[in-house]
Amino acid sequence: MxxxxxxxxxxxxxxxxxxxxxxxxxxxxxxxxxxxxxxxxxxxxxxxxxxxxxxxxxxxxxxxxxxxxxxxxxxxxxxxxxxxxxxxxxxxxxxxxxxxxxxxxxxxxxxxxxxxxxxxxxxxxxxxxxxxxxxxxxxxxxxxxxxxxxxxxxxxxxxxxxxxxxxxxxxxxxxxxxxxxxxxxxxxxxxxxxxxxxxxxxHPLSKFNKTPVITRLTPEGSVTLTQNSLTRWTNGQLSKEQIEEEQFEELRKVYFGK
CATH class of the missing domain: 3.30.2140.20 (Arylamine N-acetyltransferase fold)
Structure with missing residues (x-):
């Protein structure tokens, strides 16, 4: 075991x-x-x-x-x-x-x-x-x-x-x-x-079989990455930026480690 x-x-x-x-x-x-x-x-x-x-x-x-x-x-x-x-x-x-x-x-x-x-x-x-x-x-x-x-x-x-x-x-x-x-x-x-x-x-109505998404809470708020955007909440302040698809892997490593 x-x-x-x-x-x-x-x-x-x-x-x-x-x-x-x-x-x-x-x-x-x-x-x-x-x-x-x-x-x-x-x-x-x-x-x-x-x-x-x-x-x-x-x-x-x-x-x-x-x-x-x-x-x-x-x-x-x-x-x-x-x-x-x-x-x-x-x-x-x-x-x-x-x-x-x-x-x-x-x-x-x-x-x-x-x-x-x-x-x-x-x-x-x-x-x-x-x-x-x-x-x-x-x-x-x-x-x-x-x-x-x-x-x-x-x-x-x-x-x-x-x-x-x-x-x-x-x-x-x-x-x-x-x-x-x-x-x-x-x-x-x-x-x-x-x-x-x-x-x-x-299932065709599933929201998780179409585009990648990864999110987690942080001590200051949260961070969410999709193939098109990076969204961060930091102490109540929202920051959202558009990204190119080729940036996804690099940003995933920066914010999520894998």
Missing amino acids: NNLNDLFRARIGYSDQGALTFERLPEVLALTAVTVPFENLCIMDNNINPVTEEYVVDKILVNREGGLCYEINTLLYLFLLRNGLDVVMTRSVVYDHEIGAYYTHGRTHISILLKHEGQLYIIDSGFGGNHPLVPVPLTGETVASANGEFRIRRAEHAIGNYVFEMKLKHKDEDWRTGYTFDSERAITDLVDSNEIQRIVVE
């Missing part, structure tokens, strides 16, 4: 080798957010592999790459499970703000449900830089981290019984819907991770 626990801690620079407690999760989530980028580069390179524990460990921890939700959150789930936390995964339907409706091509986002002292929380490190850096309770309570405020409200419709909402620092004046999920549809194996990968790779 691979040493996922030690490799994960080393990858994100988490030096504490003691037992991982609920109270230490914000530190782990913050380190993961600035260390592991959200990106689709393997899809754009047509380098698709089954989502297994060995695959996500090699890709993200050994080769020090990033990934999409079904890779990052699957790895985080395995890490939390390895540390004795009470976790399962759940599939969500993302809200498309361009059309003002939920995606119609399926439950394409994966996040983590954690149970602690009888209370359920969402853990998410794979939502394209929009993820909370703290566990978010399913009570409707607003929680805050360095990048904004987050809450989960009860909802009753066909595709989910809860809605994850966010108000990102310097970006949102009002609450925005992130995704809806069904808290009663638990996932404990990686079959669904592979199904999500298939949809993301193959």
Whole structure:
């Protein structure tokens, strides 16, 4: 068996080798957010592999790459499970703000449900830089981290019984819907991770099979690189510059290291 626990801690620079407690999760989530980028580069390179524990460990921890939700959150789930936390995964339907409706091509986002002292929380490190850096309770309570405020409200419709909402620092004046999920549809194996990968790779409505994108949080804000632009948020100030496609690889190494 691979040493996922030690490799994960080393990858994100988490030096504490003691037992991982609920109270230490914000530190782990913050380190993961600035260390592991959200990106689709393997899809754009047509380098698709089954989502297994060995695959996500090699890709993200050994080769020090990033990934999409079904890779990052699957790895985080395995890490939390390895540390004795009470976790399962759940599939969500993302809200498309361009059309003002939920995606119609399926439950394409994966996040983590954690149970602690009888209370359920969402853990998410794979939502394209929009993820909370703290566990978010399913009570409707607003929680805050360095990048904004987050809450989960009860909802009753066909595709989910809860809605994850966010108000990102310097970006949102009002609450925005992130995704809806069904808290009663638990996932404990990686079959669904592979199904999500298939949809993301193959579906014509997928936003991650068309052009490259890579993003991560930074201590000052965030950085996002596409084939046409470099966008940086630094202490609330937005900087966006157009780039030529041939600059992509050079800028990727500068801002993301690989």
